Amino acid sequence: TLSRRDLELDAGVFGDPIRAVHRLPGVASDSGPNSWFLVRGGSPDEVITELDGIQIRELHHLTGIVSILDGALLQQASLELSAPAAHLSSGLSGGFFLESIDRPTDRLDGALDLSLLGVSGHVATALDAAEDHSIIVSSRRSFLSAYLQAAAALGAVGQTTGADYGQYFGRYSGRLAENQNISVSILYSDDRIVFDDVNLRHAVLGLSGRWTWQVNDTTTFRGQLSHSTNRSEQPDDETFTHPLYRSWQDSEHRTRLRTHVSHIIEPGRSVDAGVDATAATRQLSGTFADDRAVPSWIHRPLAELSAPPIHSATNATWPEVLLFAQGRWDRILGPLGIRIGLRAALLSRGPRPWLAPRVAASLPLPWGTTFFGSFALHHQDRLDPVVVDRDVGSADLLPERAAHFTAGIKQWFDVGLLVSLEAWHKHYDQLVVAPDRAAARPSSVVQTNEGHGQAQGIEARAALRRGRVGLDASYTLLRSVRTNPLATQFPGQRPAMGDQRHGLQAGGEVRLGPKRGLLVSVHYSYASGWPTSTLSREPGPEADTYLWTVTGLQDRRLEDLHRVAMRLEGTHAFRWFRLRGSVTLLATPSGSGFVEDCPSLVGEGGNAPTCRDLNYLPVVMPWVGLRAEF
Numbered sequence: 001t002l003s004r005r006d007l008e009l010d011a012g013v014f015g016d017p018i019r020a021v022h023r024l025p026g027v028a029s030d031s032g033p034n035s036w037f038l039v040r041g042g043s044p045d046e047v048i049t050e051l052d053g054i055q056i057r058e059l060h061h062l063t064g065i066v067s068i069l070d071g072a073l074l075q076q077a078s079l080e081l082s083a084p085a086a087h088l089s090s091g092l093s094g095g096f097f098l099e100s101i102d103r104p105t106d107r108l109d110g111a112l113d114l115s116l117l118g119v120s121g122h123v124a125t126a127l128d129a130a131e132d133h134s135i136i137v138s139s140r141r142s143f144l145s146a147y148l149q150a151a152a153a154l155g156a157v158g159q160t161t162g163a164d165y166g167q168y169f170g171r172y173s174g175r176l177a178e179n180q181n182i183s184v185s186i187l188y189s190d191d192r193i194v195f196d197d198v199n200l201r202h203a204v205l206g207l208s209g210r211w212t213w214q215v216n217d218t219t220t221f222r223g224q225l226s227h228s229t230n231r232s233e234q235p236d237d238e239t240f241t242h243p244l245y246r247s248w249q250d251s252e253h254r255t256r257l258r259t260h261v262s263h264i265i266e267p268g269r270s271v272d273a274g275v276d277a278t279a280a281t282r283q284l285s286g287t288f289a290d291d292r293a294v295p296s297w298i299h300r301p302l303a304e305l306s307a308p309p310i311h312s313a314t315n316a317t318w319p320e321v322l323l324f325a326q327g328r329w330d331r332i333l334g335p336l337g338i339r340i341g342l343r344a345a346l347l348s349r350g351p352r353p354w355l356a357p358r359v360a361a362s363l364p365l366p367w368g369t370t371f372f373g374s375f376a377l378h379h380q381d382r383l384d385p386v387v388v389d390r391d392v393g394s395a396d397l398l399p400e401r402a403a404h405f406t407a408g409i410k411q412w413f414d415v416g417l418l419v420s421l422e423a424w425h426k427h428y429d430q431l432v433v434a435p436d437r438a439a440a441r442p443s444s445v446v447q448t449n450e451g452h453g454q455a456q457g458i459e460a461r462a463a464l465r466r467g468r469v470g471l472d473a474s475y476t477l478l479r480s481v482r483t484n485p486l487a488t489q490f491p492g493q494r495p496a497m498g499d500q501r502h503g504l505q506a507g508g509e510v511r512l513g514p515k516r517g518l519l520v521s522v523h524y525s526y527a528s529g530w531p532t533s534t535l536s537r538e539p540g541p542e543a544d545t546y547l548w549t550v551t552g553l554q555d556r557r558l559e560d561l562h563r564v565a566m567r568l569e570g571t572h573a574f575r576w577f578r579l580r581g582s583v584t585l586l587a588t589p590s591g592s593g594f595v596e597d598c599p600s601l602v603g604e605g606g607n608a609p610t611c612r613d614l615n616y617l618p619v620v621m622p623w624v625g626l627r628a629e630f
Contacts, residue, residue, distance in 0.1 A: 016035050016069070047091050070138060075099045100169070118144075122139075135172050163195070168188045171186075180211070184210075201234075210224045223258070229251065233286075252281070272324075302614065303600070305548055316390065327340050349399075350396075360374040374404075406423070417464045437489055451484050459477075474506075548600075579628055
């Protein structure tokens with residue numbers, strides 16, 4: 001779990017709190033240009049993300065440059081990897097749960113944050129003298145549109161190039177009675193990017209209402225009603241003249257009701273139970289590429305693949321009804337504590353119910369040593385457009401499944417040092433796969449649940465907090481492979497997208513000055529290059545265009561990545577407000593990132609296009625931020 005201060009200190013370039021998650025053991029990322037991340041050998045879409053109970057499918061702006069999160073509004077972020085509590089949702093790689101601040105620290109406070117990328121601000125205020133009711137509102141917009149307009153005027157980029165993003169957030173918290181509280185959160189986020197052959201737009205609209213009733217000293221009832229709309233599209237735009245352009249729209253709507261009762265039997269022993277019900281709708285329209293021949297778990301360059309088109313007009317609706325229950329015993333046998341939970345899906349998109357047990361145990365010893373272990377069975381429906389499409393998709397597919405085992409040890413030392421070592425193993429089955437040769441008729445391809453795989457890893461971490469000094473280091477070793485038994489062109493085991501073999505993080509910080517108002521931090525990261533696929537080009541259907549074909553599936557690795565970041569932050573308090581300024585330098589001595597781009601148009605001089613690293617950051621990237629807090 002990351003606190004509010006953790007999210008602010010480790011924001012790195014672009015001031016993005018998601019960068020703090022990149023530093024956790026078991027999390028694979030390129031530590032720089034992209035904010036998305038992979039967890040324990042999985043893919044980015046295998047982590048379920050929720051903000052105040054609002055499920056978010058697209059957590060990032062501009063295909064991954066920066067997240068939609070404002071660090072000043074987050075109270076905490078929790079990445080649940082192995083065995084989350086039974087009432088929490090989970091994908092194949094776990095769940096990412098974010099909680100926003102619910103009230104001001106004083107009767108009225110807020111912040112205005114100015115950086116090279118944009119401006120954001122929020123205000124939090126109590127609505128009554130007793131401070132039983134409070135409201136928070138915030139807004140953030142980028143400067144990208146203004147930058148690109150200026151660059152277009154100078155002839156540096158094309159007139160059609162554009163990018164912008166922003167979001168708006170509000171939360172009301174109130175006390176209905178001495179033992180009843182409610183909160184309402186609303187989120188809207190949008191972005192657009194127009195560049196070369198890309199004309200993408202994303203939008204997220206979420207609303208969540210929570211009610212907590214402390215029935216008595218031992219029983220608590222929680223209810224939540226939420227709705228989220230996640231929309232992605234390439235609009236039908238007459239001004240966008242790319243010869244291979246396809247217009248499409250993909251919208252997902254989820255209305256969810258969750259009830260949760262907690263009862264304390266005695267100190268250290270409790271039971272929980274509840275119902276989690278969702279009405280889900282997926283709407284598809286336009287033309288999509290039939291990419292079922294390429295497994296969803298591989299890593300490949302960004303490219304226009306040579307694949308048959310699918311013309312979709314789908315409106316699919318299905319219910320999801322889950323029951324959950326959990327028991328917790330902190331000292332069931334001496335110091336041994338156990339938590340046992342179960343999620344049971346009575347209704348889902350699949351053809352039959354399923355069960356997901358979750359078990360976690362810990363054994364704390366008097367001298368500061370804790371042994372721990374867990375087991376969980378995770379289920380996640382594959383909801384790619386070609387799976388949901390009414391003509392070529394299948395409603396009989398089972399959810400993909402992962403069995404996750406962990407075991408580890410933690411040691412706490414009185415000097416403020418925590419050392420931990422954890423080993424884990426995941427076994428995948430029921431993975432959705434299809435034959436790996438594109439068919440002339442998309443309707444003839446049948447997807448099945450015959451895919452399988454496994455992942456293993458070891459994670460070590462040491463963290464020291466003592467006075468003005470903080471030190472942190474971690475190392476991750478992992479291996480992740482998956483198999484498509486239907487493959488004839490690329491048979492056998494293949495590295496998964498998250499097969500980032502080695503990851504090393506090390507950093508430190510020190511506070512200087514009589515009031516600790518100056519912070520200096522240095523951080524180093526190393527990451528093995530991700531596996532990726534080899535593509536070859538072929539002439540496209542229009543003049544001066546090219547399409548790309550996978551000729552090697554996960555057959556090579558990108559260059560290892562080394563990054564060094566240094567941050568200097570100063571704080572000065574005035575009578576009514578506090579001013580905080582920061583300067584960050586990010587250097588990349590080797591490696592350029594983990595994404596390649598294969599253009600579909602001829603290059604300069606009429607030359608055929610070639611794949612190249614997609615990296616928009618210089619070798620040394622400066623970042624400046626200024627925040628006024630009141």
